[in-house]
Amino acid sequence: MTAASERVTDTVANSRADARARGALVSDWMPHLPAVSSPFAPEGVDPAGLTWAETVAPGGYTHRVIARGTRVRLDDVTGDANAHVLLFNALEPWERLNVADTVKIPWQAYLSTGHPLLSGDGRVLATVADDTTGRHDALCGTSTDALNAAKYGDARPEGPSPSGRSLFVKAAAKRGLGPGDLPPSISFFQGVRVGPDGGFEWQGSGGPGGAVTLIAELPLIVLIANVAHPIDPRTDYIVGPLRVHAWRGEPTGQGSPQFDASPESHRAYLNTIDYAEARGL
Helix, strand or coil: CCCHHHCCCCCHHHHHHHHHHHHHHCHHHCCCCCHHHCCCCCCCCCHHHEEEEEEECCCEEEEEEECCCCEEEEEECCCCCCEEEEEEECCCCCCEECHHHHHHCCCCCCCCCCCEEEECCCCEEEEEEEECCCCEECCCCCCCHHHHHHHHCCCCCCCCCCCHHHHHHHHHHCCCCCHHHCCCCEEECCEEEECCCCCEEEEECCCCCEEEEEEECCCEEEEEEECCCCCCCCCCCCCCCEEEEEECCCCCCCCCCCCCCCHHHHHHHHHHHHHHHHHCC
């Protein structure tokens, strides 16, 4: 494609040609439609059952409404993806991810297999079903415009170093949500731990090929921003592609290890089932 200053859009035909040329350049970052056409279906998953397939660009975002029981798999292709995630009850979006309860109810600050992701209403929005890296973060949230502008010189959502907050605002608007609806997020694939002095210690990535699978315990609005972690010590804005695939399944049921992991988790799952059954889900 020609440089922006050389683009020719003086007629309808030229505008159409320009738009198609630009579209070809970003096709790698478009959702696979239909989802069954994805060339990257996770191993062991029947491509015919896929309901969402997309590769999120570095510095990009995505959003989707998914059914209860849906599996959402996130893949870190190069080891540099950082999937900042927000979850909302799709039926009542004022119920949303509560990071404090997500840490408190399972008595565990570090996300990994079996970890429930809770709302402030005592229900489980999603469960981490599988995790191959253990390099995640439920403590720092995502980057802000002020932080990215100071660190990288730019925070615009369309710029070279967008903040997670700016991308979440755009994604939320497409689901009828505003900036005030956005709580702190969690993130996958770039690890953070608390040091002996109480400060945050950067762990970084577990390497290429990391994967996390979530189970939607309720119908969800999912917002994802694939941006550099706010405490990434690297001076450059480094992010890799993030693959997203989803397929239908069943929610977590009684008798599963995570359901009975603790009395508090048990109650949270019971609250979720009670809500779903009252809704006829």
